[in-house]
Amino acid sequence: MVFMFMEKIEVAIVGAGPAGLSVAKFLGENGIPFILIEEHTQFFKKPCGEITFPEIAGYSFHDFCDAGIEKELQHMCIHTKYGEIKAEIPVLILNKLKMEEEMARRVRKYGEILMGKKVSFIENGVLHPQKIKANIIVGADGVFSVVRKYMGVKEPKTGFAAQTYLKDVNMDEDCAHIILRDNIIKYGYAWYFPKKQNWNVGIGSFKMEFFKQSFPNFRKIGNEWRGAHFPADKPTKSYGKNAILVGDSASHIMAAAGAGIFPSMIVAKIASQFIGRFLEGKAKLRDFENEWKKEIGKQFRYSYLASINYWKILRSEYMRHIVLRRIAKKSRYFYKALQRK
Numbered sequence: 001m002v003f004m005f006m007e008k009i010e011v012a013i014v015g016a017g018p019a020g021l022s023v024a025k026f027l028g029e030n031g032i033p034f035i036l037i038e039e040h041t042q043f044f045k046k047p048c049g050e051i052t053f054p055e056i057a058g059y060s061f062h063d064f065c066d067a068g069i070e071k072e073l074q075h076m077c078i079h080t081k082y083g084e085i086k087a088e089i090p091v092l093i094l095n096k097l098k099m100e101e102e103m104a105r106r107v108r109k110y111g112e113i114l115m116g117k118k119v120s121f122i123e124n125g126v127l128h129p130q131k132i133k134a135n136i137i138v139g140a141d142g143v144f145s146v147v148r149k150y151m152g153v154k155e156p157k158t159g160f161a162a163q164t165y166l167k168d169v170n171m172d173e174d175c176a177h178i179i180l181r182d183n184i185i186k187y188g189y190a191w192y193f194p195k196k197q198n199w200n201v202g203i204g205s206f207k208m209e210f211f212k213q214s215f216p217n218f219r220k221i222g223n224e225w226r227g228a229h230f231p232a233d234k235p236t237k238s239y240g241k242n243a244i245l246v247g248d249s250a251s252h253i254m255a256a257a258g259a260g261i262f263p264s265m266i267v268a269k270i271a272s273q274f275i276g277r278f279l280e281g282k283a284k285l286r287d288f289e290n291e292w293k294k295e296i297g298k299q300f301r302y303s304y305l306a307s308i309n310y311w312k313i314l315r316s317e318y319m320r321h322i323v324l325r326r327i328a329k330k331s332r333y334f335y336k337a338l339q340r341k
């Protein structure tokens with residue numbers, strides 16, 4: 001009897017963050033039917049620093065979504081115990097709510113977004129309690145993905161970060177500021193990013209114990225903090241059963257910075273192209289992993305290795321300062337490596 005009420009669709013996407021919205025948008029543009037399911041009734045429920053690099057692996061953020069870009073900055077300032085290091089690294093400051101709402105508006109031209117509907121579990125390819133069966137399921141449901149669980153893929157390691165907004169910050173508004181000091185937080189950093197009307201301020205650590213140690217002190221600077229886990233690992237396996245993973249669910253993140261907005265959108269584009277071929281019987285599920293690895297795997301790998309080496313090998317804050325100063329001098333070279341395919 002149950003199956004009489006089951007909805008069938010080509011593609012079911014779980015999660016309407018940057019990854020899920022991007023998959024839906026690209027599928028829609030290619031004429032592929034989908035349904036997008038989001039547990040919250042509003043977008044941007046998870047906190048974020050709202051910053052991204054404008055170009056990664058040959059992709060430009062402007063080609064993905066130009067709504068919600070508030071500012072383009074040319075420099076990052078890194079504050080260590082031994083001084084300030086200014087690096088020529090371009091970044092975009094986003095209004096993530098605006099960005100996600102605009103993406104949703106475009107998605108709705110092509111298909112349905114079920115808001116306020118949580119997928120509780122998946123069994124034999126059927127999403128519950130919605131009773132939706134899809135030829136392919138896309139897990140874009142973040143770091144504690146229910147789709148990943150269904151696929152039997154191991155969870156990535158996670159860190160934790162919290163964020164708020166401040167009005168008055170006495171710092172240079174033309175720079176995105178990163179505080180890398182053990183007396184503020186270990187195995188992580190605090191940030192001050194200048195937005196149009198206020199500052200996005202936050203603190204996070206790759207290890208929960210250090211976040212718990214440092215946050216009580218830091219939280220005094222503001223109110224209304226929001227916190228969340230983020231993947232702090234190399235990418236997981238991203239295919240299995242009749243499903244693929246995109247974004248935080250597969251740890252598609254620049255691990256050194258905990259930055260996953262744009263990387264998840266890039267993998268989403270690759271996923272949508274792959275899904276088209278998969279549905280025509282021209283690709284196997286495992287091809288998806290080869291495809292995103294070819295495009296952006298190197299950037300994920302190097303970023304993960306950089307984060308491991310930075311924290312494990314450079315034990316003294318002075319050594320870190322010296323290394324960061326050297327990197328900053330060659331920041332153009334490092335940024336080019338990130339930009340290139």
Ligand SMILES: Cc1cc2nc3c(=O)[nH]c(=O)nc-3n(C[C@H](O)[C@H](O)[C@H](O)COP(=O)(O)OP(=O)(O)OC[C@H]3O[C@@H](n4cnc5c(N)ncnc54)[C@H](O)[C@@H]3O)c2cc1C
Nearest residue numbers: 015017018019039048049050051119142247248259260261
């Ligand atoms: C405090 C903090 C600050 C950050 N700052 C930055 C930054 O400045 N720049 C950057 O690039 N990255 C940042 N990140 C990381 C970035 O937020 C993520 O990498 C990015 O959001 C990944 O997008 P996603 O769509 O894969 O996952 P998410 O943004 O987590 O979206 C997943 C969506 O799935 C929904 N969902 C989850 N489970 C279910 C379910 N069972 N059923 C239905 N819906 C479900 C969620 O509600 C959510 O909307 C930050 C992370 C944190 C925690």
